[in-house]
Amino acid sequence: MIKTGILLVLGCFTVSVFSADPHYIGTDKCAKMCHKGEKKGRQYEIWQKSKHAGAFTTLANEKSREVATKMGIKGDPQKAPECLRCHVTAFGVKKELVDPTCTNEEGVGCEACHGPGSEYRKLNNMKSHDLAVAAGLWEPNEAVCVKCHNKESPTYKPFTFKEEVKKDAHLIPGKAAKK
Numbered sequence: 435m436i437k438t439g440i441l442l443v444l445g446c447f448t449v450s451v452f453s454a455d456p457h458y459i460g461t462d463k464c465a466k467m468c469h470k471g472e473k474k475g476r477q478y479e480i481w482q483k484s485k486h487a488g489a490f491t492t493l494a495n496e497k498s499r500e501v502a503t504k505m506g507i508k509g510d511p512q513k514a515p516e517c518l519r520c521h522v523t524a525f526g527v528k529k530e531l532v533d534p535t536c537t538n539e540e541g542v543g544c545e546a547c548h549g550p551g552s553e554y555r556k557l558n559n560m561k562s563h564d565l566a567v568a569a570g571l572w573e574p575n576e577a578v579c580v581k582c583h584n585k586e587s588p589t590y591k592p593f594t595f596k597e598e599v600k601k602d603a604h605l606i607p608g609k610a611a612k613k
């Protein structure tokens with residue numbers, strides 16, 4: 435709806451900016467070259483060490499098999515939609531909107547919290563936060579987290595946004611958190 439509004443107001447210009455619905459490009463495309471290193475705030479390095487990066491791998495371990503069996507899930511948890519929906523970046527998204535570079539293997543990647551990146555990654559949109567948001571960047575707030583951190587998780591641990599968000603913090607140096 436919002437998008438239609440923008441299209442009407444700005445006409446052709448917007449068409450050239452939003453070539454299509456944003457699609458998921460995968461963590462490596464966001465961060466392997468750009469969002470890494472001391473000056474940028476080490477987003478890639480911090481994510482790689484986080485539990486999120488291992489979320490798909492977790493589904494292959496003993497505990498996952500036990501959890502799945504208890505829930506009556508037959509077969510491999512790494513192939514079970516009941517598990518994948520919270521353990522990978524873009525579960526349930528239309529195939530056309532997920533590039534082959536965004537794989538289940540990356541676990542819960544950048545775009546699980548920041549939204550599909552194909553449009554906001556463009557240089558002209560990365561110049562400002564507002565432009566990036568207009569191109570699909572999400573505000574990674576509590577609502578984003580609790581899509582997965584909720585009681586439907588078979589191993590649910592109480593989730594307090596204020597505390598949990600500090601754990602893998604990766605702000606750009608010199609910028610203060612918005613919340």
Ligand code: HEC
Pocket residue numbers: 485486488489490492519520521522523542546547574575576578579580581582583595598599600601602
């Ligand atoms: C797409 C689903 C998803 C989203 C969105 C998500 N998480 Fe997670 N999170 C997970 C999964 C799955 C794990 C467990 C990974 C594992 O242990 O293999 C996890 C683990 C964590 C952990 C580590 C907990 C521990 O036991 O050490 C923290 C901290 C965390 N998440 C914080 C957040 C915050 C803060 C947000 C929102 C800004 C968020 N998560 C958004 C799925 C998600």
Ligand code: HEC
Pocket residue numbers: 461464465469477478481486542543544545546547548563574575599604605606609610611612613
């Ligand atoms: C679990 C959710 C989650 C994941 C995964 C995640 N982020 Fe973030 N990211 C956040 C949150 C929350 C903030 C802080 C937002 C704020 O307070 O302004 C943030 C902030 C940022 C910022 C700073 C924005 C600013 O204005 O200072 C950048 C850049 C960023 N993330 C890039 C990345 C990249 C690149 C990846 C993947 C390597 C990634 N993030 C993975 C949740 C996440």
Ligand code: HEC
Pocket residue numbers: 492493497498499501502505507511514516517518519520521581582583584585586587588589590591
């Ligand atoms: C609603 C989202 C959601 C679903 C569905 C989900 N998980 Fe998770 N899972 C999480 C989150 C969030 C965490 C980290 C915090 C927690 O345990 O609540 C996690 C953590 C885990 C852990 C690590 C827990 C630990 O204490 O070491 C295992 C193992 C796991 N999940 C297996 C599974 C399996 C197997 C399935 C499918 C049967 C599944 N999960 C379905 C969200 C989910």
